[in-house]
Amino acid sequence: MIAVRDLTFAYPHGGFALNIPTLSVDKGERVGVIGPSGTGKTTLLNLVAGLVQANTGQVTVAGHDLSALDEASRRRFRATRVGFIFQNFALVDYLTAFENTLYPYRVGLGLRLTPEVRDRAQALAEACGVAHRLKSHPGALSGGEQQRVAICRALVTQPQLILADEATGNLDPETKEAILDLLFARASEMGATVLAVTHDHDLLPRFDRVIDFANLRQPA
Amino acid sequence: MNALFLALAHLRWTWARSLVLIIVGALILSVPMVTQVLLRGSEQALTQRAEATPLVLGARGSQLDLVMGAVYFSEDRTLPITRAAEDDVWDSGLALPIPLHTAFQTNGARIVGTSLDYFDFRGLTIAEGRQVALLGEAVLGAQVADRLGLGPGDTVVSAPENLFDLDGVYPLELQITGVLAATGTPDDEAVFTDVKTSWVIAGIGHGHEDVVTADAEGNITANAAITQFQRITPDNIDSFHFHGSASDYPLSAVLVVPYDTRSGTILRGRYLDPENPVQMTVPAEIVAGLVDRIFRIATLLDTVTLVIGIAALGAIALSLFLAWSLRASEIETAKRLGAGRFVIVQLAVAEIALLLTLSAGLAAALVIAVTRNGDQLVAWILAL
Structure with missing residues (x-):
């Protein structure tokens, strides 16, 4: 699913550099990424999502060489193939939970909102236990409910890859486990690969594999 | 989308x-x-009404204030003239004078004391009820009637000029006898009454109980506490009377309708003297400058x-x-x-x-x- 070779990346303003000789993640694999802050975990997610481009090397996701794609194609790839879950939920405050679930179809390149998509969103909400809160705005939801809605939003496009950046970072221990179980269960149903950055070592046993950035990253 | x-x-x-x-x-x-x-x-609106009003007679001073007050019933800013000025126009035989007394208000509407000639001159017709006939009666402009929700049989009370002035103007209850048809002019925003009723409001005319009464034995009593009427009714109308010389009664202005162009020119010439406390203006000229x-x-x-x-x-x-x-x-x-x-x-x-x-x-x-x-x-x- 993900293949990284001889990757180097540095932000234009300097102060940070990433160097990954090789990394591969199989289809359907659930991989946790750990490591000290500032080592480039989130940057790796951005590279894999095509949000930023490697200076050298190759990043291939689901058969797409991201360095070979133009900006519009990378956006289309991101909208159709990748689902995002963020630590701060990143829900849109003026939309209801249901409309937040459908948000990728409102803004994503190459996505079209159809009745089938709405049905899928409804089914996901039921599976994620937030069907009764679909008319509520994010401000009226608990942290756990907001993250469940965010998971629905990440899965509604039926992505091949789910990128989670500290997805359980703002949740209490019980909710963390429930959210991770939910994410893995739904991803498994879809056959999606999960690449999740986390600082929570208690959750690591739940992943198929853990990449420790302290070992992976080499100083540039 | x-x-x-x-x-x-x-x-x-x-x-x-x-x-x-x-x-x-x-x-x-x-x-x-x-x-x-x-x-x-x-x-x-200004031009049409001004052009329909040949001449206005009023106190010397601002011609604009005079025209705005007499033609559009704006705030009464000019000094009053006396009824003698109206009589002079009558006596000249050159024009029809229409008296206007616009010093008072009721419920935010100007009370216009005038004669029946005014209604003919402006082409005003009664839409509901009847025209004023007796002292203390009034007809409402269409907008005033609509705004206040009043009609024939109702009453309005003139606004006192100063609540704390014991010697000032007291409110008078006016009996509404009719409502005018709408014209889209300042007439819609006015309350019309006979000019004598305006003078009653001004305190020049009034009605009260007898000052001196006699009992069955012929004992005569002078009443020190006379009740002055604030409502004119069939029972007390006969007690209303005016003091002083009629020619001294105040008017805000006089609309002057010359019988022909020549008469108008002659009349205007009579009021050119700057020493004359009364002036005659041509509203159309004043309004043209204003516009x-x-x-x-x-x-x-x-x-x-x-x-x-x-x-x-x-x-x-x-x-x-x-x-x-x-x-x-x-x-x-x-x-x-x-x-x-x-x-x-x-x-x-x-x-x-x-x-x-x-x-x-x-x-x-x-x-x-x-x-x-x-x-x-x-x-x-x-x-x-």
């Missing part, structure tokens, strides 16, 4: 801000048009409106920019979910387009409302 959906959802979520922006936008768009409509309407000045001021007003409009647009743009800054996290999320720059631009354009559309709609409604009620608004403005 997605951009419109999101823009609409955002505008609804921030409804207070959206409402302010829409109202400000509507005002920027509509004020110049509304001003034009009202100015054109005022010009037309000219109004349109010069309107040009200045247009400039001021333009400057204010630009400043308001700047404030709206700043507000939108700040709102957009507050949505930075949403934009970042949208980009991560695959939104292109074009989508972000679409979101901004859709929101601005919706605001503009709603503002334009509200502005159009305002302009239509003002245009449809232009006559009434102009009559109200002229009566201020």
